[in-house]
Amino acid sequence: MKAIIPVAGAGTKLRPHTYTQPKALIPLAGKTILSIIVDQLLEAGITEFIFIVGYLGTKIQDYVVDKYPGLNARFVFQNERHGIGHAILLTKDLVGDDEIFIVLGDTICEYDTRSVLEKQVSTLGVKRVDDPRDFGVAEIEEDGFISLVVEKPQIPKSNMALVGIYRIRETSLLFSCLESNIKSQLTSYGEYNLTDAIECMIRNGVKFESFKVQNWFDCGKKETLLESNAKLLKKFGSNIAPDHQLENTIIIHPVNIASGCDIKNSIIGPNVAIGEKTSVNYSIIKDSIIGSFADLFDIVLTHSLIGSDTEVKGESRSLNIGDNTEIDLGES
Numbered sequence: 001m002k003a004i005i006p007v008a009g010a011g012t013k014l015r016p017h018t019y020t021q022p023k024a025l026i027p028l029a030g031k032t033i034l035s036i037i038v039d040q041l042l043e044a045g046i047t048e049f050i051f052i053v054g055y056l057g058t059k060i061q062d063y064v065v066d067k068y069p070g071l072n073a074r075f076v077f078q079n080e081r082h083g084i085g086h087a088i089l090l091t092k093d094l095v096g097d098d099e100i101f102i103v104l105g106d107t108i109c110e111y112d113t114r115s116v117l118e119k120q121v122s123t124l125g126v127k128r129v130d131d132p133r134d135f136g137v138a139e140i141e142e143d144g145f146i147s148l149v150v151e152k153p154q155i156p157k158s159n160m161a162l163v164g165i166y167r168i169r170e171t172s173l174l175f176s177c178l179e180s181n182i183k184s185q186l187t188s189y190g191e192y193n194l195t196d197a198i199e200c201m202i203r204n205g206v207k208f209e210s211f212k213v214q215n216w217f218d219c220g221k222k223e224t225l226l227e228s229n230a231k232l233l234k235k236f237g238s239n240i241a242p243d244h245q246l247e248n249t250i251i252i253h254p255v256n257i258a259s260g261c262d263i264k265n266s267i268i269g270p271n272v273a274i275g276e277k278t279s280v281n282y283s284i285i286k287d288s289i290i291g292s293f294a295d296l297f298d299i300v301l302t303h304s305l306i307g308s309d310t311e312v313k314g315e316s317r318s319l320n321i322g323d324n325t326e327i328d329l330g331e332s
Contacts (some may be wrong), residue, residue, distance in 0.1 A: 001047045001117065004097050005037060006087045007105035008054030008078040022056045024105045025063055026225065027289055029232035030239055030256030030273050033219050034060070035067060036108050036232075044113035046101060047072055050094055052087045054078040071224055089178040100171055102194070104164030107190025108228065109213040116167055116211055123209045124149075124172060124198070125165030127216045134163035136195040138210060145207040151188040151195040162195065163216050170206050177201055222305050230271035241276075258292065274317060 004315040007024040031039075038049070053060045053075055064073055074094055078087045086104065101117065109125060116123055124146060126138050134155070139148040139158045149162065168174050177200035182192055202208060217231060218224035233254040240251070241259035252269030258276035267284045274280070275292030284300045292306030297311050306312065 002048045002050055002095055002100050003041050004050045004052065004085055004088065004091055004095075004100050004102045005034070006052040006078075006102070006107050007034065007060055008057070008081060010086055014027050020308060022059050023219070025059060026219070026292060027273060027275055028108075028219065028225070029229050029236055030258065033106060033108060034063065037103055038064075038068065038071075038103070040113055041101070041103065044117055046117075049073045050091050052076050052077060052078050056080060081191075083187070083193035083199050084194045084255055085178050085181060088177060088194055088197075088240070089182065089192075092175045095171055095175075097172060099167070099169045100174075102164075102166040102168065107164035108217040108219060108232075109163055110215040111165070111211065111213040116165075119167070119206050119209060119211075121209050122169045122201075123167045123211050125163040125198060125213050126160040126210045127163050127213050128159055129161045130159070132156045132159045133160050136193070138162055140210050144210050145201065146210050148202065149195050149199050149208075151193045160210070163213055165213070166198070170201060173204060173206060174198075175199055177204075180267070223303075226271075226287060226289065226303055226305065230287060233271055233273065259325055263298065 007022060025032045028036065049071060051060060051064065051073060054077060057077055065069065076090045076094065078090055084104070110123065126136060126140070129135065133156060134152060136149060136151045137153055137158050138146045138160045139154050140160055141147050174197060177197040178192070181196055181200065186196055188196055196310070198208065219228055219230035233256060238253040238255050240255065240257045243259045244257060245262045247264040249263050249265065250267045252267065254271065255269040256273040258274060260277040261274055261280070263280040265282045266280050267318055268280070270288060271287045272285050272290070274290045275294065277292055278290055278294040280296045282298045283296050285296070286302050288301050288304040288306065290296070290306045291310060292307045294306055295311045297313045299314055
């Protein structure tokens with residue numbers, strides 16, 4: 001069993017942060033999106049990983065090598081972004097005939113990973129959504145098996161969205177379908193989608209069983225990322241690194257404060273994650289994510305996403321600021 005994690009996307013909805021940081025490395029509840037995914041798969045017993053990288057791909061490589069030394073990891077570069085289907089096909093030579101477990105690099109879900117791996121058929125993760133038109137959609141029979149999958153249907157016949165988790169046993173047929181779709185230039189919304197290849201497999205007799213995830217944490221844009229941060233902080237609980245300085249400061253849990261932070265005369269929380277070696281003084285911060293090496297002074301922040309190596313001074317705002325930025329909101 002090999003895990004494939006595509007992390008080649010540009011993450012345009014999270015700009016300006018993704019100009020300098022891959023989406024998968026955006027901080028979330030004291031971790032990163034990628035580390036939450038990898039830890040979940042490692043805990044389930046998967047030991048071989050293939051990362052499909054592209055935009056800022058060397059940062060993904062450096063992060064994996066540094067955080068997971070000794071991990072059996074291979075990296076495949078998708079230099080031209082033609083969709084997830086195209087990305088998965090690039091792994092063909094590394095996969096061979098092995099079964100694969102694909103988790104999209106922005107997909108954080110709660111589910112019993114081990115039970116999914118133990119199933120004797122291929123499986124797809126699904127979640128009921130209010131508006132399925134922005135997702136791949138699965139039509140599911142009463143026995144739980146999937147009869148049809150469609151990418152972003154304008155008139156959906158089901159509200160069960162594909163969450164981006166795919167356990168596939170028939171890998172040879174998957175790659176054959178991907179090659180056939182690309183050769184015939186079969187695209188959905190200008191990309192070669194994995195959904196179309198899975199539908200090809202279903203037409204060729206492969207049975208896919210659905211499994212419902214308990215929670216699906218959306219990391220696609222600022223607002224939903226902050227919501228996911230709050231939910232995961234409640235799930236993981238507060239964590240304050242021991243090597244910090246807190247002076248005349250009130251902490252409202254849950255929070256995650258990384259090592260080396262210097263926080264004075266402030267109120268922090270609830271639902272705040274702060275990166276390492278960040279300085280905060282005379283500030284109130286809630287429902288926000290603050291990067292590493294940031295310097296915040298005399299500021300009230302709520303529902304804000306602040307990048308690393310950032311300096312912010314001034315008054316109350318809701319902000320979305322990328323890395324390496326200096327902002328002074330005080331009077332001139």
